[in-house]
Amino acid sequence: MRADTVDLRRIFGRDVRYTVPLFQRPYVWNRDENWSALWEDIRRTVERAEQAAVTGETVAPHFLGAVVFDETPYLSSSLETRQVIDGQQRLTTLQLFLFAARLSAAALNHERSVRLLSKFLENDEDLFDRAQHPDHLYKVWPTNADRDEFRAVMLGQGEGGRLAEAVAYFQQEIDTWLAEAAEPQERLGMLVQALREQLRLVIIDLEEHDDAQVVFETLNSRGTPLEHADLIKNLLFRDAERAGADVDRLYKTYWAPFDQDEWRVEQTTGRITRSRLDVFLTHWLTMRTQREFTASALFKEFERWLLSSAVPTEDVFTELTRYAEIYDLIDDHPLHGVEGRFLYRMKVLQTSTPMPLLLLLYGLDESVLPLERRRRAIRAIDSYLVRRAVLNLSTRDYNNVFRDLVAAVARQPDRADEAVIKALSAMQGHHRHWPSNSEFRASLEQDPIYSRLVRRSVRILLEALEDELRTDHTEQLTVPVGEQAGTKLTIEHVMPQSWRDNWPPLENDLSEGADRDELVHTLGNLTLVTARLNPTLGNMAWEDKRQWLGKHSLLRLTHGTLLSAPPNTDISDWATTWDEHRIRTRGTYLASLSLDIWPHADDLRTDPLSSEHDNT
Known part of the structure; x- marks a missing residue:
């Protein structure tokens, strides 16, 4: 790979398309953690430049971080194309900021700034067929989940949504800051100049034999907010891409719902806070592998299972989609009846360890496991949990207990109730046993x-x-x-x-x-x-x-x-x-x-x- 430090003129000043693969996560940056910090960095850089213009001092550039690109051929236009391996959040946010700055420049009728900013936002229309590929106008083209909103925002039609909120935030901050100056247009000119010359990124270009997946994992393995689900998504879609599959179809058919907010909401299990999607994938993979692993090892455990199982990628997508629907049904189950009251009690007791077993039970068709047998199995689990709770017994070994139950049901799916009752009855020791009637x-x-x-x-x-x-x-x-x-x-x-x-x-x-x-x-x-x-x-x-x-x-x-x-x-x-x-x-x-x-x-x-x- 090749690394270089460049200003925004090298990144956005030429006609180029930076495309974010569909298998990367959606746009997640927000005001409190990201936008305000970026704006403060840019504002301070411009104000130092204003002061340097008076004192004659040299202004040191400000580094915004690193991005990783992988060159990819694109035959439908004359535009150079790069695939964004890492840094899509930063690139997208910079485009939203530049767009907001252009809105502020237009409001001040500062045509020169509008023209300069437009060159950072839009490609030369003579280099592509606008009728055939209208979206080639944009320098950055985000992942599938964000494309409709990004297009609407860039056309001035965006209402609601995270991208539109970012533009509104940046425009308000820029307008307020410009209004504080004695000469707003002069300050705007300094802003545009700083954007072109003073802000820099470290660009890493992958070469022919570099493995983009390995680079992606290495850059996002520790100390970053990237979730295990995003690494798993990247792995699956890269496998599908290498196999020549229609990745757009796979995304729309199977993965698109996972990029919605309902799967990204944070949940606390034990002492760890993770996205609902990461929690689901942990339960599903535990059911699938019957192995013990920590939350931090989810991606590596998934990768190991994928390599050892040799399950076709589309079959993995199909299975994940099916069990996600089951997971939703369990989460939203009515509170009445044998199953509903048990699921309610499980939430109140704050135990999620039975979930891999529940996914397995609910995943069995009624032709395999009749409803009556499933209910009997659930009543056994309910009895086990409540009896131990009333006796104030430890929950420390529940992970092992329920993995054993998953294995027992997997061996005898058509008689899951008998398998569960037999396995629970055989549990020995203070941390595992099923309290008797007398106890x-x-x-x-x-x-x-x-x-x-x-x-x-x-x-x-x-x-x-x-x-x-x-x-x-x-x-x-x-x-x-x-x-x-x-x-x-x-x-x-x-x-x-x-x-x-x-x-x-x-x-x-x-x-x-x-x-x-x-x-x-x-x-x-x-x-x-x-x-x-x-x-x-x-x-x-x-x-x-x-x-x-x-x-x-x-x-x-x-x-x-x-x-x-x-x-x-x-x-x-x-x-x-x-x-x-x-x-x-x-x-x-x-x-x-x-x-x-x-x-x-x-x-x-x-x-x-x-x-x-x-x-x-």
Whole structure:
């Protein structure tokens, strides 16, 4: 490769087309992180030139960074053509700035500046057929995702969008800065001169035997905002290009949706923030390879898989598109039913490790894996996660657990439910085992879960119990979930944590209520109320609290197990008081319901997934 330092006259002053391959990422620069810094660099350079014009000093050039070009033949015009291997964000932004400066020059009727800037923006029309190739007018031609907007902006028709926003920002800054000068036109002339002579880039031109893909990866492997998805995109399309495929068709058919904002939004998994697309690709590749790798190794792991699998490039595109649709369906799944409530609980528990397994399960056609079997597999996963959450067990080995489950399902896809149940049942050790019925029941009945668990774990437990208590004859009110749960429903201690204010110990209690401090945090003493009702109830005595709950609560969890006795309870005067015996009795009943909601292996194998569980 050849490297040289040049000013903008060498880059934009001649008739040339810098084309950004379709497999590079869309334009992502923004005002706070990029545009304002570029404008400050240019402004300071011009102001130093203004001062040097008075003092006679020499102005040092300002370096804007590096770009990498690869020469490519273009037979449809006489224009020299370069493919942008690296630096497309910088080149595109410079063109947007030059266009904005030309708008400012036109507003001041400074024709000389308009002409000079136009030479940096547009090619000589005698060198190409304008009717056949109108876009050859532009020096820089961005990647496919940005071309329509770029064309509209350069024609003065751009409204909305990141490129139009950049032009508006630069024009406003330039106009304000020019207006501060005693002679705006003279300052404009200094700006144009600085743009031509004082701003420089390091240009790296690849030679015949240089591997553009290797250069691209090396320049963007560390310390840059380039995402792994962009490296993967570049790799796939270069492979397709070398194979002689129609890369434009591949992009429009398969990849274009991935360049939309919905896939570029940032998500946090664990302690790492990445784009939604990178997160999806990690889950998909984990499903595909059943290998462990870190988030930072995504691209290299993908490259290794691509080389070893020998899957045709278009088949890779097809598979990614199909599983992206499945990923969207999982993300947007309605919150009702076996699957919806599980997916909701998975989000609340903030665990994404089951996703490779879910992609595999949902990717199996119903002719292979019937819906009933998929639901049974999901109920097993749900039981595993919730039981371990209630027992406050570690999640540290979940990556290995769910890779093992992926492998088990892959071996027996038509009986995935049995494969999942068998694999989970075989898990051994504190970090992996599936808590038994006796362990789960003991924790629910005896443990102070409110003080021991994070609030979200307690909340999903109470929400699920409310759902389980509803029947076909119950008014179909939707229990608020997700973000709403934090604002509408909160966890309420029936016997308050500060029980000594209004709740004297039982007369025959020799410990004088010493056990209550833990008992009040057990499941039998907890319910859900609105955020407005919760502080009203406070530490009030049972008689008052019972009246408030009876008047304002609509939940079966409250009316069916708290204000009235749970089924098969032999306490005839249940609602007259609230004490240790009632807390334990209610806790036992709710624990039994929990075992029905989250059954263990034997119960799952014999449960035909009756319709009542579809409401869970």
